[in-house]
Amino acid sequence: MHDGSGRLIVQGLSKSFGPVNAVQDLNFTVRPGSVTGFLGPNGSGKTTTLRMLLGLVTPTAGTATINGLPFHQLPNPATVVGAVLDAQSFHPGRTARQHLRCYAAAMNVPDAQVDRALELVGLSAAAKRKAGAFSLGMRQRLALATALLGDPQVLVLDEPANGLDPEGIAWLRNFLKAFAASGRTVLMSSHFLREIEHTVDQLVIISRGRCVFDGHLDQLRAAQRSRAFVQAADPSKLVDKLQEAGYGIEYLQDGRIAVTGADSRAVADLALEAGIALYGMQDERIGLEQLFFQLTNGQYTSVQQHGAQWPAPDGQGFGGNA
Numbered sequence: 574m575h576d577g578s579g580r581l582i583v584q585g586l587s588k589s590f591g592p593v594n595a596v597q598d599l600n601f602t603v604r605p606g607s608v609t610g611f612l613g614p615n616g617s618g619k620t621t622t623l624r625m626l627l628g629l630v631t632p633t634a635g636t637a638t639i640n641g642l643p644f645h646q647l648p649n650p651a652t653v654v655g656a657v658l659d660a661q662s663f664h665p666g667r668t669a670r671q672h673l674r675c676y677a678a679a680m681n682v683p684d685a686q687v688d689r690a691l692e693l694v695g696l697s698a699a700a701k702r703k704a705g706a707f708s709l710g711m712r713q714r715l716a717l718a719t720a721l722l723g724d725p726q727v728l729v730l731d732e733p734a735n736g737l738d739p740e741g742i743a744w745l746r747n748f749l750k751a752f753a754a755s756g757r758t759v760l761m762s763s764h765f766l767r768e769i770e771h772t773v774d775q776l777v778i779i780s781r782g783r784c785v786f787d788g789h790l791d792q793l794r795a796a797q798r799s800r801a802f803v804q805a806a807d808p809s810k811l812v813d814k815l816q817e818a819g820y821g822i823e824y825l826q827d828g829r830i831a832v833t834g835a836d837s838r839a840v841a842d843l844a845l846e847a848g849i850a851l852y853g854m855q856d857e858r859i860g861l862e863q864l865f866f867q868l869t870n871g872q873y874t875s876v877q878q879h880g881a882q883w884p885a886p887d888g889q890g891f892g893g894n895a
């Protein structure tokens with residue numbers, strides 16, 4: 574049974590593998606009713622964190638809880654959390670339905686859930702086909718169906734969009750948004766900002782095992798700075814005026830002034846008022862992707878949609894948030 578919270582709480586979580594500090598003092602909360610992206614370059618510690626959350630790796634320090642409990646203390650965990658860590662782990666000779674029946678039996682979930690899960694992921698027509706012949710996109714869907722068997726409150730997905738074509742990504746986006754809109758929780762990892770940009774509301778970004786951003790995607794967007802580069806006849810007078818107006822200033826080596834938080838129009842208006850001639854102007858906008866580059870300190874990586882519906886936990890209708 575769902576206890577109605579669906580919260581994932583990571584506190585002071587660390588994991589070292591010998592000399593490798595894979596995860597270092599991570600703190601974040603994932604709330605129901607939203608899709609949270611867990612973003613970071615390759616090797617930044619995403620999988621290790623998800624594995625600690627799912628009780629598959631023991632933390633060196635700290636805790637990771639689901640509904641207030643470590644995974645291994647959850648009563649009937651399959652009904653609380655569904656996870657996909659590896660979309661390739663199928664017996665190639667089994668059909669999609671046979672694969673799901675094996676898991677349903679192991680989870681003590683009624684067989685009826687198998688056809689429901691196949692339907693939810695759009696695989697009903699492929700139920701009798703062997704998983705070994707599935708495309709990567711179909712494997713991702715079958716893995717997701719496996720995670721959905723227990724009708725869980727929380728979905729934890731490691732790189733679910735990996736290898737999907739644009740149509741598959743759009744399908745996944747609709748699906749996860751609808752799942753979250755019903756008051757459930759989604760945590761999905763990615764190393765590619767553009768791939769998940771239109772799917773997630775919240776973002777936790779990690780780099781080298783440490784959290785470098787935790788907040789709403791809009792907060793990240795707001796942090797995109799714009800700058801205007803300007804060459805003026807009287808630079809020091811213009812700088813005085815710009816500083817009076819509250820803009821950040823930087824002198825560039827080539828004699829231009831970089832004005833932070835302003836576009837060229839605002840600078841031109843101010844220069845005109847002050848009677849300062851301008852010889853050249855240029856705008857610069859730091860995009861989300863560049864910002865992600867900066868946040869992850871060059872440890873690179875980089876985030877895409879529709880509409881589905883999803884019943885709320887315990888069949889309470891749509892949009893119920895715990």
Ligand SMILES: Nc1ncnc2c1ncn2[C@@H]1O[C@H](COP(=O)(O)OP(=O)(O)OP(=O)(O)O)[C@@H](O)[C@H]1O
Nearest residue numbers: 590593595613614615616617618619620621622764
């Ligand atoms: N079992 C292990 N033994 C030793 N080192 C490990 C182990 N698992 C992970 N690591 C190391 O911990 C670091 C974090 O790896 P992790 O797989 O968690 O990163 P990731 O962000 O999921 O990367 P990717 O996007 O490439 O999957 C890496 O340096 C990795 O080599």
